[in-house]
Amino acid sequence: xxxxxxxxxxxxxxxxxxxxxxxxxxxxxxxxxxxxxxxxxxxxxxxxxxxxxxxxxxxxxxxxxxxxxxxxxxxxxxxxxxxxxxxxxxxxxxxxxxxxxxxxxxxxxxxxxxxxxxxxxxxxxxxxxxxxxxxxxxxxxxxxxxxxxxxxxxxxxxxxxxxxxxxxxxxxxxxxxxxxxxxxxxxxxxxxxxxxxxxxxxxxxxxxxxxxxxxxx
Ligand SMILES: C[S@@+](CC[C@H](N)C(=O)[O-])C[C@H]1O[C@@H](n2cnc3c(N)ncnc32)[C@H](O)[C@@H]1O
Numbered sequence: 001x002x003x004x005x006x007x008x009x010x011x012x013x014x015x016x017x018x019x020x021x022x023x024x025x026x027x028x029x030x031x032x033x034x035x036x037x038x039x040x041x042x043x044x045x046x047x048x049x050x051x052x053x054x055x056x057x058x059x060x061x062x063x064x065x066x067x068x069x070x071x072x073x074x075x076x077x078x079x080x081x082x083x084x085x086x087x088x089x090x091x092x093x094x095x096x097x098x099x100x101x102x103x104x105x106x107x108x109x110x111x112x113x114x115x116x117x118x119x120x121x122x123x124x125x126x127x128x129x130x131x132x133x134x135x136x137x138x139x140x141x142x143x144x145x146x147x148x149x150x151x152x153x154x155x156x157x158x159x160x161x162x163x164x165x166x167x168x169x170x171x172x173x174x175x176x177x178x179x180x181x182x183x184x185x186x187x188x189x190x191x192x193x194x195x196x197x198x199x200x201x202x203x204x205x206x207x208x209x210x211x212x213x214x215x216x217x
Contacts, residue, residue, distance in 0.1 A: 006128050007074055007102055009178045010052070014077035018053055024165075028205035030055065032149040033118045035202050035211035037063050039145055044113040047072065047139065049103065050120030054082025057096070060116075061089065070097045070112070072105055103135040114145045121190075122150050123173075125181045129190060137194045137216065146196060146214040152187050154207035162208045 010017065021029055033056045040046065042064060049072045051057050057071060073079040079100050086096065099105050115136055121129060140146060151169075153162050166184060173179040191198075196214035203210050 006124070006180045007178075008123055008173075008180075010075040011077040013176050014053065014075060014081060017078075018055065025205055025209070028209050029119060029149070032202070032204050032209045032211040033116075034059050034063075035149070036145075036147045036200055036213040039147070039199070039213055040064050040067065040114050042066050043068075045111075046070070046114045046116065047106075047112040047136075048116045048118075049136070050074075050123075051082060051116070051118060052078045054078075054085040056116065056118050057082055058085055058089070061086065067114075068095060068097075070099060070110075072099045072101060072103070074100070074102045076100055103132050106135065106139050110139055111141045112139055112144060113141055114147065115140050116147045118149050119151070121148070121187070122152075122184055123179050123181055124185070126185060126190075128180070129185050130193075133190055133194060137196070140216045142216055144216045145199075146216065147211070148191075148214065149209070149211045150187070151184060151208060152210040153184075154203040154210060158208070159206075162206070165208070 037060060043066045046060065046067050046069045048057055048060070048069055051071055051073060057069065060067065060069065071082060073082065079098060083098055117136070124132060151166065170179065170182050174182065191214065195217050197217050198212060199215050200213040201210060
């Protein structure tokens with residue numbers, strides 16, 4: 001099996017994705033994505049993977065204009081939207097390396113001070129997620145930061161409304177975006193496998209959404 005065989009396809013939904021997510025979640029997903037941006041050092045080398053249409057990239061550059069960013073996105077349409085979005089910003093932008101592809105587009109020796117995974121990790125079944133997280137953790141420098149934001153019920157078992165919402169979301173994105181997962185991964189288990197220490201966390205949207213900052217040890 002190739003590791004990219006199960007890539008998603010967000011091209012079809014790219015033009016409406018942001019509007020749709022705000023319709024369902026209001027500002028919660030945006031607040032989760034920016035919750036820990038203040039922890040990013042001034043001149044950090046940042047990997048933003050699965051950033052979609054570039055809203056988080058824009059926020060990152062506003063807060064830390066000196067960072068160097070590798071923007072890795074597997075959907076050509078999403079990547080194009082992100083490029084257009086920041087092209088409208090001022091000319092003293094730092095260099096941004098826009099890269100079309102998935103985690104296999106990282107060079108074996110590339111290392112980052114910070115990795116951002118905004119609403120990316122919930123897309124994958126366990127085996128692919130293991131591979132992706134191993135690959136990302138290897139690309140993170142010792143003491144580097146991993147800023148995670150995703151659907152991760154803070155309450156176990158999750159309340160019925162959260163389970164229903166998750167079920168309908170997986171059904172929808174399975175059809176529209178070829179998302180192969182049909183349920184949330186066990187993030188506690190996946191993060192426990194990695195040499196990462198939890199630094200900070202916050203919950204949003206009645207505890208369905210979490211932002212977590214991990215440091216590599
Ligand atoms: C659920 S969307 C979230 C988009 C954005 N982070 C947000 O919250 O608005 C997931 C994004 O990750 C991208 N993606 C999925 N798998 C990827 C991979 N392996 N490498 C890079 N990007 C990926 C998709 O194309 C899509 O744009």
